[in-house]
Amino acid sequence: MRITELFDQGKFVITAELAPPKGFHLDHMLKEAKEYLGAVTAINVTDNQSSNMKMGSMATCKALKDNGFESIFQLTCRDRNRLALQSDLLSAAYFGIENLLLLTGDHTRVGDTPQAKPVFDLDSVSLIHTVKLLEQGVDLGGKELEGEPPKFAKGAVVSPCSDSIDAQLSKMERKVMAGAEYFQTQAVYDSEKFIKFMERAKQFGVPVMLGLIIPKGAGALNFLNNNIPGISVPPDMIEELKKDPERAKAGITGVEITARIIRECRDYCQGVHIMTLGWESKVPDVLSQAGIA
Amino acid sequence: MLITQLKPKETIASIAGSKAFYITCEGCREVYFPEEEAAQLREEAAGIGSLVTDYICNPDNLMFQLEKHMEKLNAADTIVVFSCGVGVQTVSACFTGKKVYAGCDTYPLPGGQGVTPLEYDCDQCGECHLNSTGGICPITACSKSLVNGQCGGAKYGKCEVDKDMDCGWERIYRRLEAAGLTDSLLYPVKIRDFAVE
Numbered sequence: 057m058r059i060t061e062l063f064d065q066g067k068f069v070i071t072a073e074l075a076p077p078k079g080f081h082l083d084h085m086l087k088e089a090k091e092y093l094g095a096v097t098a099i100n101v102t103d104n105q106s107s108n109m110k111m112g113s114m115a116t117c118k119a120l121k122d123n124g125f126e127s128i129f130q131l132t133c134r135d136r137n138r139l140a141l142q143s144d145l146l147s148a149a150y151f152g153i154e155n156l157l158l159l160t161g162d163h164t165r166v167g168d169t170p171q172a173k174p175v176f177d178l179d180s181v182s183l184i185h186t187v188k189l190l191e192q193g194v195d196l197g198g199k200e201l202e203g204e205p206p207k208f209a210k211g212a213v214v215s216p217c218s219d220s221i222d223a224q225l226s227k228m229e230r231k232v233m234a235g236a237e238y239f240q241t242q243a244v245y246d247s248e249k250f251i252k253f254m255e256r257a258k259q260f261g262v263p264v265m266l267g268l269i270i271p272k273g274a275g276a277l278n279f280l281n282n283n284i285p286g287i288s289v290p291p292d293m294i295e296e297l298k299k300d301p302e303r304a305k306a307g308i309t310g311v312e313i314t315a316r317i318i319r320e321c322r323d324y325c326q327g328v329h330i331m332t333l334g335w336e337s338k339v340p341d342v343l344s345q346a347g348i349a
Numbered sequence: 350m351l352i353t354q355l356k357p358k359e360t361i362a363s364i365a366g367s368k369a370f371y372i373t374c375e376g377c378r379e380v381y382f383p384e385e386e387a388a389q390l391r392e393e394a395a396g397i398g399s400l401v402t403d404y405i406c407n408p409d410n411l412m413f414q415l416e417k418h419m420e421k422l423n424a425a426d427t428i429v430v431f432s433c434g435v436g437v438q439t440v441s442a443c444f445t446g447k448k449v450y451a452g453c454d455t456y457p458l459p460g461g462q463g464v465t466p467l468e469y470d471c472d473q474c475g476e477c478h479l480n481s482t483g484g485i486c487p488i489t490a491c492s493k494s495l496v497n498g499q500c501g502g503a504k505y506g507k508c509e510v511d512k513d514m515d516c517g518w519e520r521i522y523r524r525l526e527a528a529g530l531t532d533s534l535l536y537p538v539k540i541r542d543f544a545v546e
Binding site: 138160162163165166174176177178179180181182185196213214215218219220222223224226227229230233234242283284285286 | 492493494495496497498499500501502503504505506509510516518519522526531534535538539540541543
């Protein structure tokens with residue numbers, strides 16, 4: 057099922073993000089998914105996230121599908137040239153993977169294999185364009201595909217709390233022009249900034265899913281605030297986590313904060329996307345406290 | 350060495366305004382430049398002024414050469430530069446509020462590269478992007494050489510690869526914003542041609 061069909065029906069879509077392991081054993085991931093992610097519409101699988109070498113997104117998506125989960129295949133331009141990207145898209149179609157999140161990808165220098173050659177033959181915009189061509193039965197070289205062309209839900213990312221919001225909106229517009237059908241955002245902690253962003257982004261008429269990372273503590277949130285692009289944390293939120301370190305450590309404060317952000321932003325977005333970072337077990341509480349599951 | 354090739358006539362006609370000023374650089378021995386074709390094009394285009402000069406890659410030399418033409422340059426709606434990518438970037442940096450466009454594509458040849466200040470780096474990619482990026486080269490200014498806009502990796506205006514390096518695409522956006530030209534970023538999807546020779 058393509059998640060764009062749900063947006064079309066006016067449904068509020070909930071997705072979660074999982075990272076494949078550094079290895080090929082998915083037992084733990086599948087167990088966590090079954091235990092805690094039953095209420096989400098689809099599980100989004102990262103592609104060597106933060107340029108750290110992991111098991112592949114496509115195979116993990118296939119495993120999730122085999123276990124009854126709808127999946128979203130993240131595909132970045134960092135590790136593959138245009139031949140490999142198109143080839144992987146056709147392979148994904150063969151496996152019945154219908155949802156894509158198309159990204160440029162982090163630079164190889166920031167991850168665990170900085171010696172690797174960064175590819176970036178295509179980028180997020182030209183990758184979206186490429187998927188659209190494949191859907192029309194033609195590859196990037198203008199050659200026709202054999203048989204029925206694939207059909208995907210084409211997703212892209214945007215950072216609503218970036219410190220260069222005009223440039224982000226300009227890039228978002230290019231992605232929409234290229235064929236992006238839905239957006240997932242970088243983690244949002246500042247509801248006010250997100251709402252202001254959405255007031256400008258709604259002109260594009262494309263569904264936006266609010267991105268969330270459950271804060272694991274004051275230190276962790278401070279780190280995200282200072283080091284991760286596109287993340288902006290209001291100072292009082294860090295204070296809120298500092299107040300009771302035991303509660304914060306147990307995830308109680310983080311769940312409350314995440315649910316509160318969802319409630320504040322719900323009327324301005326078409327879904328939420330929770331990047332679990334190991335806290336799959338907190339997802340049911342977030343969704344119930346937010347009143348969306 | 351490098352070789353510059355004029356962009357197609359139609360391309361130049363589409364970028365040059367009704368009051369275009371043409372700057373042609375013929376200084377560098379390391380650059381093969383199509384002098385006759387450029388002269389013919391300038392004549393046909395009938396802009397409000399033109400200057401044939403040398404070594405515009407050196408900002409001091411450029412400003413010295415332009416001194417006598419400032420009145421026309423200020424009145425011009427477009428400045429079209431026939432030079433390698435370095436020259437276009439130098440002119441663009443001197444006229445940040447104006448439309449400065451490249452009339453040439455620059456290709457590499459083995460050998461010396463002339464006088465090329467690093468801050469105006471040109472990768473000689475053969476499909477000059479400067480006309481849609483405010484005269485800042487996305488191939489050399491962006492660590493990923495992206496041609497369709499910024500990635501999500503900049504924080505406080507700095508690149509994810511090197512915190513001392515400005516995000517090239519934020520520089521491009523700010524340059525275009527200052528000139529009221531951010532709409533020029535709505536060009537069709539660009540895909541690089543690595544077979545270009």
